[in-house]
Amino acid sequence: MKIGITNLKGGVGxxxxxxxxxxxxxxxxxxxxxxxxxxxxxxxxWFGARDKDLPNVNVVGVSESEALNKSVHNLHQDYDIVLIDGTPNLSKMATRIILASDILLIPIRPSAQDFRTMDEFFKRYEDAKEFRNTIPAFFILNEFSEQKRVHEGISKQIESSFDVPVLNSKINSRVAYTEVSVLGQGVFEYSDPKAKNEMVSLTKEILEKAKELKLME
Ligand SMILES: Nc1ncnc2c1ncn2[C@@H]1O[C@H](COP(=O)(O)OP(=O)(O)OP(=O)(O)O)[C@@H](O)[C@H]1O
Ligand SMILES: [Mg+2]
Structure with missing residues (x-):
């Protein structure tokens, strides 16, 4: 399965x-x-910092948009999961990522500013749909805080405005995410059980969606 993690806004996660x-x-x-x-x-x-004794996650760099589809296709012959870490640049790459993915995940923080900058992304998304009819996409709420009721409102607003569902699993704002990033680890391997639980729940939800969409067995 080829998963594009994309949003033209920088720093959304x-x-x-x-x-x-x-x-x-x-x-x-x-x-x-x-x-x-x-x-x-x-x-x-991140890959450079990752301990070689941890379960292997390979990372390859592809900065040339023309090469993306081919590289992703070739890697998909050898790997079960290809994750494409997106760029915030308003380049051709953004559209190429949309086209190279079986499923798109769009991280968004519950802030009015992130919300407002989605228009350009959706222009690209609609353009890409001229080449491929269905490109399943889901929002992931990142840096969520359950204490703030206003966030729930933004989540509903996102769904009604963009016609793209928000996944049930939300990622809270936690220092663990910043700490693991410099260690080349994931929160699954770290000492914050809440972070680990929410990430496992997100992973399972994505696998369920992939099954429903017949992208995986
Ligand atoms: N859930 C979270 N809790 C705490 N910090 C977070 C969380 N998600 C992301 N961050 C922090 O926010 C910053 C931006 O995150 P990240 O680099 O993943 O965003 P990005 O969308 O990849 O940015 P860019 O567009 O620059 O590539 C990082 O310092 C990261 O550690
Ligand atoms: Mg990034």
Whole structure:
């Protein structure tokens, strides 16, 4: 399965969610690779810091948009899961990621600012649909805080505005996410059980969606 983690807004958690999902998939026994499309190479740096004794998550960098589809296709021959860590640049790459993915995950923080910047992304999404009719997409609420009721309102607002569902599993704001990123780990391998639980729940929900969409057995 090829999963694109994308949003044209920077700093919404694309790399964090990519790396943490990759670790969960690897622990579940899936052969997993991350394609880092960002010129900042966040996932490649993460890979550099990762202990070789941990379950293997491969990371390859593809900065040339013309090469993305081919690279993802080739990697998919050898890996069960290919995660594409998206770039916030308003480049051709953003559209290529949409087209190269079986399923899109769009991290968004419950802030009015993230919400307002979705229009450009959805322009690309609609353009891509001219080449492929159905491109299943789901929002992931990141840096959520259950204490703040206003966030629940934003979640409902997102669904009604963009006609794309929000996954039930939400990712809270937790220092564990920042800490594991420099260690080359995922929260699955770290000492914060709440972070681990929410990431496992997100991984399972994605696998259920993939089954429903017949993207996996
Ligand atoms: N749930 C979270 N809780 C706490 N910190 C988080 C969370 N998600 C992301 N962060 C932090 O927010 C910052 C931005 O996250 P990240 O790099 O994953 O975003 P991005 O969308 O990949 O950014 P870019 O567009 O620059 O590639 C990082 O410092 C990361 O550690
Ligand atoms: Mg990133």
């Amino acid at each position: 694309k790399s964090t969610i990519t790396q943490n999902l990759a670790v969960c998939f690897a622990h579940l026994g899936f052969k997993t690779v991350i394609v880092d499309t960002d010129t900042n190479q966040n996932s490649l740096s």
